[in-house]
Amino acid sequence: MATKTKPAPDGKRQRLSPEDRERQIVDGAIQFFAEVGSGGQTRELAQRLGITQPLLYRYFPAKQDLIERVYEEVFIGRWKGEWEDLISDRTKPLRERLIAFYEDYARDTLTYEWIRIYMFAGLAGEDINRRYIQLLEKGLLIPVCTEVRDAAGAPSPTDVAISSLEIEAAWNIHAAIFYYFVRKYIYQTPVEPDLAAYIADTVDRTLDGALAITRETIAAEQQRVVA
């Protein structure tokens, strides 16, 4: 991910293979657009890469194409299908699974570049955010709700559909972790330095709430069925 860009040793031009150059441009663009947003100037990006601005247009016919490549690489490329298995692995306590997941997720996804590009894209009205949220619901929130049901001794979602408040409870856990990185990388404010402790404590605090709301949902449901 971190391609070391030599700033053209002397004044000479350096000729790279198209694959290497493209990689270098995309990596540089991720850093650059994370810093200043997709409104950043192609000339400044080129300067940081140690190349001239027209060269960008040899690899990407328009600036927008480069931006979309960045979105693709950052958002779609970093999702791991195995996370769903990790969440659903009932040989370990749910608490431990959530902590393990969020430590992994924070390392792979909740980085400086990811958080900032994600927020820039959201503000720009890109639909990449909505696409990602669909991925998140299907691959994380619903599995979490399913496991919370199990941990609460409640019926599985195949018997009683997941309520919107249960999804919101899963969002609460996610929001608490996510917002930590918003504070760190967007507001650039000091945060609790021990990330592992923060994740563990936050999961502890928010998971109990999710278990409670699930029990309430099920109790209300059973009340409804009886009536």
Added chain:
Amino acid sequence: MATKTKPAPDGKRQRLSPEDRERQIVDGAIQFFAEVGSGGQTRELAQRLGITQPLLYRYFPAKQDLIERVYEEVFIGRWKGEWEDLISDRTKPLRERLIAFYEDYARDTLTYEWIRIYMFAGLAGEDINRRYIQLLEKGLLIPVCTEVRDAAGAPSPTDVAISSLEIEAAWNIHAAIFYYFVRKYIYQTPVEPDLAAYIADTVDRTLDGALAITRETIAAEQQRVVA
């Protein structure tokens, strides 16, 4: 707040008092910059206001001055000192106080314009966010921690200093509410439509966690004192 802008009834120019025109420009700028960010063009802002672009420069010598006026108006202007009293009013249960506060806070502060301008400003590296967070810590997070201490039957902060994990627990509550509006106004994704129910449920879920971490903090502290 919502100044009705007549788009110049016919082609004629309309002459307003400086106060009215300035108010109209600032209100329009809040809407406009919330939508597109402070990078939005002065010509487009002027067009939306039904005035010409140079007129903006009669009221604000530079674009940056208008932007800072918007920050001032939105962030500093909307904070209510009475919120701290509401949080600290021990004649009502803490749960009810928090719900009442967040309903008020959501109505006054967590609006489309506020959330978006706040996030745009954060990404732009403005220090307005850090200033606001200082306000938030002093006027909300610390008072909440203080009340959580009381509700948990724990010593007051004057006896045992508030730990960073307790502050983070207060942040968890705040993040859960805040992120709901990020989803609504930045990602523009469907959210639970019943805001009052969402706030009440979220406070219920996150407050118990905060009480628990406070009890743990105090227990660890007392352990330390004994040893």
Added chain:
DNA sequence: CCTGCTATTTATCGATCGATCACCAACGAA
């Protein structure tokens, strides 16, 4: 109705930005 003040517009400057094109030079094949 006239006159002076000033809110508002018209016209335009200089800088910047995305994009294009003709030209240059690095490297492999012969």
Added chain:
DNA sequence: TTCGTTGGTGATCGATCGATAAATAGCAGG
């Protein structure tokens, strides 16, 4: 060494943007 392919650069175009200055028009006071 020569030469062709192609990665890379210099120069520049047209559009856009913040900002300025001169011209215009609405309105109050006489």
